Amino acid sequence: MYVQDTIVAPATAPGQGAVAIVRLSGVRALTILDSLWRPLRAGTKPEPRRMVLGEVIDPATRAILDRAIAVRMPGPRTFTGEDVAELHCHGGTYLVRRILGAAMAVGARMAEPGEFTRRAFLNGRIDLTEAEAIADLVAARGEGALRLALDQMTGLLGEKITKLRGQLISIRAHLEAEIDFADEDIDLPGRGEIASSVESLAEDVAVLHQSFVAGRIAREGARAVILGKPNAGKSSVLNLLLGIERSIVTAVPGTTRDVIEDSIQLGPLTLVLQDTAGVRESTDEVESIGIARTFRSLAEAELVLAVFDASRPLDPDDALVIERCHGRSGVALLNKCDLPPVIRPDDLRGAGLAMPIVPFSARRGDGLESLRTEIVRLAEEIAAPGVAAGVAISRERHRAALGRALQALAAARESLKAAMPPEIVAVDIGAAADALGEITGEIHSEDVLDVIFREFCIGK
Ligand SMILES: Nc1nc2c(ncn2[C@@H]2O[C@H](COP(=O)(O)OP(=O)(O)OP(=O)(O)O)[C@@H](O)[C@H]2O)c(=O)[nH]1
Ligand SMILES: [Mg+2]
Structure with missing residues (x-):
């Protein structure tokens, strides 16, 4: 199965350089490292998260391929949430290809574009806005783009969206309680109170929606x-x-x-x-x-x-x-x-x-x-x-989802004004919450993920 695979890819750009990093992630990452690399001081058991000098060996012939530093990072507190291993080898085009081949010969699979980040998302290490921010950070050409990507990567946008979504979910819960306990005498927020919460939430969503131009200017x-x-x-x-x-x-x-x-x-x-x-x-x-x-x-x-x-x-x-x-x-x-x-x-x-x-x-x-x-x-x-929004959205995907949330909120406001039954209002509030959930990825489909991660390079 997909997530059971161990993936490998160069984490550094192709071409010659002083150092290249080959990264492994998955259940067999550490075992594969052990069959590819051994510490110079034989018999020592390298500690996790320590850089240890050793030799890369071809598992087929036992020939030495390079002298390289290895880092073992057992999951789940890693970038992908899985076991991760890194080989810091010399940055030769042929050498890197040879090491990748050796890793694949002992069970690793070449990673798809963005697959490391995709796994980080699927394992709950980051939300979708943070994943997108990683791509933006790498692509940033100027200070504006860099700042925007950093704000997003540190979760500023994700937190804001999650908070708004949480408020919508709590409004829906109140409306559903109204349905469930219609005949009983319990204290629930009145329609007026719900209407004013929806009003102010719609305003917050609108401000975020308008931040798109600023975000796009910063990004592109x-x-x-x-x-x-x-x-x-x-x-x-x-x-x-x-x-x-x-x-x-x-x-x-x-x-x-x-x-x-x-x-x-x-x-x-x-x-x-x-x-x-x-x-x-x-x-x-x-x-x-x-x-x-x-x-x-x-x-x-x-x-x-x-x-x-x-x-x-x-x-x-x-x-x-x-x-x-x-x-x-x-x-x-x-x-x-x-x-x-x-x-x-x-x-x-x-x-x-x-x-x-x-x-x-x-x-x-x-x-x-x-x-x-x-x-x-x-x-x-x-x-x-x-x-004015304090944080800007930068992608068409965010703008479209916020647009759908605004539409749903407008419908909810209409229903509230027309004193419609709570179940009708609850459906619109739920739709708005779902639209926000798509931005952070709390609600996602494989198709959406494919589109997002397609723009990443292999190894990220
Ligand atoms: N004296 C003077 N001549 C200028 C100035 N700016 C452009 N020119 C001249 O005006 C002519 C047209 O300049 P371009 O920059 O090619 O004009 P353009 O608007 O791109 O023209 P098209 O591509 O044909 O639409 C050239 O001979 C330039 O040297 C200026 O500030 N002062
Ligand atoms: Mg011209």
């Missing part, structure tokens, strides 16, 4: 799309922000045809910049496809960096850009301000642009600091609901 970065008519200087702005010549810049309008993406760090903020094809009415097939892509990026971005050419009069293409900026969060750059000005900020405002405007020169670098400051301010503004 804020996406900023650079928008403007052809030749406004979008690619120049991208290159200036990145500090490298990433995008092609020419005097020919319509140079950029595809979305060019790269990211920078602004303090703790990871900013994912997207340079796009200039927006204009076009009959050219390739350019039109490029412009369609621009609009797709725009739809997914949190921020818009709208670029205008200050050295030319506003035209219908600029009007198209201004129209697309409507209701969006972002900054307008009045670019090429090193040239004699033809338009000024007031002209943009007069044309209906509501964003803050920064006079800019991608050529000279004027306005760069103001732009950076403005972007950070805007990203903080967007992330504010997450800060």
Whole structure:
């Protein structure tokens, strides 16, 4: 059976390195270690959780494969909750493969992606939010992502969800008591009291639901799309922000045809910049496809960096850009301000642009600091609901489950208002509790686990 297997995998990244760690977990982990490795000082019985130097031996030929440190960690107080053994060997690609082969020859099975963490979850060592946080921690590219993953890994999100779920379960218990003891004279919380608890719980769930944008920005970065008519200087702005010549810049309008993406760090903020094809009415097939892509990026971005050419009069293409900026969060750059000005900020405002405007020169670098400051301010503004929640959700899976919980709570509120029988209300409260349980994994299916752990690498 699945959990009875002993699994093995390298815990370190593939490739050459000073040290590689081969990890075993399962009922036979320690026995398999004993047939693969022996301490240098023969006859000593290595103590648990002590690093002991010894030799790795090929169980088939008894040939020495490496000199390596072994650590024995008997369960259940291990990462996976099972017996775990680690071999810290030399970090050679062939050597590691050879040791893995030797372990498999004596009964271990190669681990699936994320299987160590999956076992940790199945054995109750961590909840699902903590498991996800481990993947996020490894993938973190900046301080924001790191902090978020750490908060989640130390159980901040899991505890919050568990607490909310506990409150829902207790409300349901009261409602069920109302059903069971309808004829008896016992003291139960009144409908008014239950309604106000549901009200305040729904509010807490809503705040957590809104923290998604903040969480996603911390985890994946804020996406900023650079928008403007052809030749406004979008690619120049991208290159200036990145500090490298990433995008092609020419005097020919319509140079950029595809979305060019790269990211920078602004303090703790990871900013994912997207340079796009200039927006204009076009009959050219390739350019039109490029412009369609621009609009797709725009739809997914949190921020818009709208670029205008200050050295030319506003035209219908600029009007198209201004129209697309409507209701969006972002900054307008009045670019090429090193040239004699033809338009000024007031002209943009007069044309209906509501964003803050920064006079800019991608050529000279004027306005760069103001732009950076403005972007950070805007990203903080967007992330504010997450800060209010104290902890942010970062995954679509969490957002969807909280959305289902909110729906169920809305239904419960309606039923309470309409003085429906307690069993009807109890069903909705139960559904909300279940939705929260899916986030931490108290309620889970194998399919959900497969999706979550598929993104892990082998050995984690
Ligand atoms: N004087 C001046 N020229 C600039 C500035 N920014 C860009 N340019 C010039 O404007 C032209 C167009 O620049 P790009 O960055 O390619 O413009 P774009 O908006 O990406 O253009 P498309 O990709 O065609 O949509 C190039 O000749 C740049 O050198 C600036 O701040 N000042
Ligand atoms: Mg361009």
